[in-house]
Amino acid sequence: MKKILGFAAAIALSLAIVPASAADKLKVGFIYVGPVGDHGWSYQHDQGRKAIEEKFGDQIETTYVEKVAEGPDAERAIERLARKGSKLIFTTSFGFMEPTLKVAKRFPDVKFEHATGYKRSDNVSTYSSRFYEGRYIIGQIAAKQSKSGVAGYIGSFPIPEVVRGINAFMLGAQSVNPDFxxxxxxxNSWFDPGKEADAAKVLIGQGADIITQHTDSTAPLQIAQEQGVHGFGQASNMYAFAEKAQLTAIIDDWASYYVNRTQAVLDGTWKSEDTWGGLNEKMVVMADYTNLPDDVKKMAEETEAKITSGDLHPFQGPITKQDGSVAVKEGETVAVGDLLGMNWYVQGVDDQLPQ
Amino acid sequence: MDATQAVILTIITASTPLLLAAIGELVTERSGVLNLGVEGMMVMGAVCGFAAAYTTGNPYIGILAGVLGGVALSFFFAILTQTLATNQVATGLALTLLGLGLSGLIGESFVGLPGVKLQQLSIPFLSTIPFIGPILFGQDILVYTSIALIFGTTYVLFKTRIGLIIRSVGDNHNSAHALGYNVIAVRYACIMFGGACSGLSGAYLSLAYTPQWIENMTAGRGWVALALVVFSTWLPKRLAIGAYLFGAVWIMGLYVQALGFGIPSQFLSSLPYVVTIIALVIISGNKTLTRVNTPACIGQTFVPDR
Amino acid sequence: MKLVLEKRSEHSEFMTLMSPLLAIALTVLTGAIIFAVQGLNPFEALYVYFIEPLTSMWSLEEVFVKAAPLILIGAGLSVCYMANVWNIGAEGQLTMGAIVGSIVPIVFTSWQSPLALVAMITLGALGGALYAAIPAFLKNRFNANEILTSLMMVYIAQLFLDWVVRGPWKDPKGFNFPQSIAFEGWQLLPTLGDGRVHIGIILAVIVVAILTVLMSRTLKGFEILVIGNSPRAGRFAGFSRKKVVWFCLLLSGGLAGIAGIGEVAGPSGQLQPTISPGYGFTAIIVAFLGRLNPIGVLFAGVMLAITYIGGEAAQIDLGVSDKTAQVFQGILLFFILACDTLILYRIKMLGSTKQQSVAAE
Known part of the structure; x- marks a missing residue:
């Protein structure tokens, strides 16, 4: 019943928003690729939207369109928001890059914010998170906690962001156990609980006793719990789904960024720029370390502090590529361009990257 | 738990929803009705099952609700195709579209909630037998149900009078009508049995496979179930073989990946579909296998003359 | 009291025209009830859904952008379904058309001439047709059910596209993100005016005209109708069911392929992992709503496009979930099918059913 009331309230709320198109309110629009209820990527962006609503109250109003397919439909959805008077629009998936730029050209007085892309223009900013910083930490935890010395990694698509995560995880793990x-x-999906669950079972069957994922559903963690192994939450805190299995979670936290950018538009100081924030900027947040012995917890907290302060960079040399060639020498870190387009594995990953 | 055992357990979980949905469709098709709405009925079963289990905290009530969800949708289909004599193919497609949309709407407030997991019913002593114990005697009630349904439908279809009536309605509705059987009523019942099984299969997905509700969580399994019915040449026991084979191919695709051979994952992911097509071709091309068992009136509309 | 069907002595012409309208009216009524249950003003909601898209030039253009692929695919499918050939894999044929057509801009990037565009569209049609040839071959040679094979091939095509844009055809300057290079110049469909409407809609109208003539004026059209209505009669008339299966699948596959390359070289402008929001499946509704008649498909395509655009507007203006639009489409198809019954049958009310039930016992 509470659910139904909540649903009715949500509708009443959105109704209340529409007619109140007071001229001086800043309208902020959001385009999501998934349903807001995916409990992963889009859900976290929607949490960011709620955060600015809470922070700015009457000064702004927000609208969102969910489940916008990456492709020709995206352009229309973005344009519709612009036409309905949104002056700041967040397009929250990589595939919205070209449509965002096209619409931005037609609406020069509207500010656009595109997540995870690399093309900017005068009124298009880009932003993303250094999720890999969190991956390094969970790699260390995995190597400490694993008895078999094997972890299973469920990947969505072999794009640089995911490959970077795999490498950071592996480097973290190798810093504890070189033979990990x-x-x-x-x-081949960001969100397919059935298949993610099957993948988790297969990996556990092949000896992995730590499961980590770069897909958005809670299914792998639930399987981990069922089979008595451990895992990590992805994108949001998934503790409620697997209280015995989750060791920590890498949480995408867009709230502070969205608040800053909205403030900038309100103040008239908004500029097109590229933001790539991590633990330090609080765009990546680690969930509570749970189900861990004290010494491992302490190690994780120390690593987190070092990455936050900049004392430790996950991609610090020496790093050897899978084929044995040197990626970076001692004392250097992987260049930003190479990080952005990463398409190689570090040594020790038991997989071949599709080229 | 050793690796082989783990793989077998995973295959059983992956195959059970296919088996449940396909066995219902098999009976429906035996009565001469082609219901392409399996996917829609399944997804309705999944959402109803999840919603009821979440609200009451009892997965068995969830199973019941899943069955009812599937039956409700199949009843729609029966009214249209039997009473209003609409085209079965088109109506089935409409059923799938409606089921996917409606389930999304119903399930909107249940997305992202931790579900109620259907527990294993381990049979005392037997389930502790090494290796085969957990496989044969440590499953949940729906796995046992799926096995029971195979033997049950085989018995009913081929050993009882009810089965004889169903088959004669499916093979020649005109002569069945002439003999005094109520063709429409028999078909109504078989369609709704199919709906119940699809609903059961959906409930398995949202209560046992991955205890949560996600839109479109059936992900094409209903269509695979339809293909399995053709593969089985309308015989329940062959259906079981087909379902477990398909489940095995599906899991092996992931298994091979984890071994790290570097085959593009897209090719491995498409393997089950390729195998399904090949299986269809082999079975359909073999006239001796199909001719005997194919319900001759499948997909044809029957309007009784008065 | 009981309702029974009684076969009409001939098709009701009146009902042939009325049934889609009746179905739409019933859908709108059901929609109003759904909105009212959700606590919305049904009139306002229906206005947003069905009327508002037509009130501004911009959204009207978007209706045509959306309608073009739906009409192209729907027209081909209507011929198929007329012949009782159940191609439901148009989505896969669309995908293959897009991939094969993209050979020109991706491999021969520097070829800039109107001919390049012609080559793209031809290759798109070829890609779709060849992909549809597989279920046709399997049907004719092995008697494999085309519903299932064509559908399974949708999944395969989508995975293949996924592999292509992440592997061999990814933009070398794209930081390894899954997308091809952006198409340029003559490798894009010319637009009408400065909006997004491209010549796809003109192609769609031409196709409708050709198919109308084909179905009503040619022997091939007659052959398709006869085989569809009664394969036995067709055989006596000397028509080959196998040839009709080939023809229908190649035709509908080719048209879906054109729709695919049209999306890629039109609104998208590049190859991406997702190129269609399910046009191949929605076109099935379009074909039925259009009464399996190419001209009817023209109107049905526009109608469905309006509900899409209206559905998006409703999400923003009313906060209605996008699932509502999907439910609408399902219900619409149901009502169309139910109303079609009235063309062939007359519904009669019986006062007493005793006699009949005795007979049925």
């Missing part, structure tokens, strides 16, 4: 092994399964 990693098995990778690609499920």
């Amino acid at each position: 092994k990693l098995k990778v399964v690609w499920v």
Whole structure:
């Protein structure tokens, strides 16, 4: 019943928003690629939207369109928001890059914010998170906690962001146990609980006792719990789904960024720029370390502090590529361009990257 | 738990929803009705099952609700195709579209909630037998149900009078009508049995496979179930073989990946579909296998003359 | 009291025209009830859904952008379904058309001439047709059910596209993100005016005209109708069911392929992992709403496009979930099918059913 009331309230709320198109309110629009209820990527962006609503109250109003397919439909959805008077629009998936730029050209007085892309213009900013910083930490935890010395990694698609995560995880793990092994399964989807669950079972069956994922559903963690192994939450805190299995979670936290950018538009100081924030900027947040012995917890907290302060960079040399060639020498870190387009594995990953 | 055992358990979980949905469709098709709405009925079963289990905290009530959800949708289909004599193919497609949309609407407030997991019913002593114990005697009630349904439908279809009536309605509705059987009523019942099984299969997805509700969580399994019915040449026991084979191919695709051979994952992911097509071709091309068992009136509309 | 069907001695012409309208009216009524249950003003909601898209030039243009692929695919499918050939894999044929057509801009990037565009569209049609040839071959040679094979091939095509844009055809300057290079110049469909409407809609109208003539004026059209209505009669008339299966699948596959390359070289402008929001499946509704008649498909395509655009507007203006639009489409198809019954049958009320039930016992 509470659910139904909540639903009715949500509708009443959105109704209340529409007629109140007071001229001086800043309208902020959001385009999501998934349903807001995915409990992963789009859900976290929507949390960011709610945060600015809470922070700015009457000064702004927000609208969102969910489940916008990456492709020709995206352009219309973005344009519609612009036409309905949104002056700041967040397009929250990589595939919205070209449509965002096209619409931005037609609406020069509207500010656009595109997540995870690399093309900017005068009124298009880009922003993304250094999720890999969190991956390094969970890699260390995995190597400490694993008895078999093998972890399973459920990947969505072999794009640089995911590959970067795999490498950071592996580097973290190797800093604890140089012989650590990693098995990778690609499920070709960001969100397919059935397949993610099957992948988790297969990986556990092949000896992995730590499951980590770069897909958005809670299914792998639930399987981990069922089979008595451990795993990590992805994008949001998934503790409620697997209280015995989750060791920590890498949480995408867009709230502070969205608040800053909205403030900038309100103040008239908005500029097109590229933001790539991590633990330090609080765009990546680690969930509570749970189900861990004290010494491992302490190690994780120390690593987190070092990455936050900049004392430790996950991609610090020396790093050897899978084929044995040197990626970076001692004392250097992987260049930003190479990080952005990463398409190689570090040594020790038991998978071949599709080229 | 050793690796082989783990793989077998995973295959059983992956195959059970296919088996449940396909066995219902098999009976429906035996009565001469082609219901392409399996996917829609399944997804309705999934959402109703999840919603009821979440609200009451009892997965068995969830199973019941899943069955009812599937039956409700199949009843729609029966009214249209039997009473209003609409085209079965088109109506089935409409059923799928409606089921996917409606389930999304119903399930909107249940997305992202931790579900109620259907527990294993381990049979005392037997389930502790090494290796085969957990496989044969440590499953949940729906796995046992799926096995029971295979033997049950085989018995009913081929050993009882009811089965004889169903088959004669499916093979020649005109002569069945002439003999005094109520063709429409028999078909109504078989369609709704199919709906119940699809609903059961959906409930398995949202209560046992991955205890949560997600839109479109059936992900094409209903269509695979339809293909399995053709593969089985309308025989329940062959259906079981087909379902477990398909489940095995599906899991092996992931298994091979985890071994790290570097085959593009897209090719491995498409393997089950390729195998399904090949299986269809082999079975359909073999006239001796199909001719005997194919319900001759499948997909044809029957309007009784008065 | 009981309702029974009684076969009409001939098709009701009146009902042939009325049934889609009746179905739409019933859908609108059901929609109003759904909105009212959700606590919305049904009149306002219906206005947003069905009327508002027509009130501004911009959204009207978007209706045509959306309608073009739906009409192209729907027209081909209507011929198929007329012949009782159940191609439901148009989505896969669309995908293959897009991939094969993209050979020109991706491999021969520097070829800039109107001929390049012609080559793209031809290759798109070829890609779709060849992909549809597989279920046709399997049907004719092995008697494999085309519903299932064509559908399974949708999944395969989408995974293949996924592999192509992440592997061999990814933009070398794109930081390994899954997308091809952006098409340029003559490798894009010319637009009408400065908006997004491209010549796809003109192609769609031409196709409708050709198919209308084909179905009503040619022997091939007659052959398709006869085979569809009664394969036995067709055989006596010397028509080959196999040839009709080939023809229908190649035709509908080719048209879906054109729709695919039209999306890629039109609104998208590049190859991406997702190129269609399910046009191949929605076109099935379009074909039925259009009464399996190419001209009817023209109107049905526009109608469905309006509900899409209206559905998006409703999300923003009313906060209605996008699932509502999907439910609408399902209900619409149901009502169309139910109303079609009235063309062939007359519904009669019986006062007493005793006699009949005795007979049925």
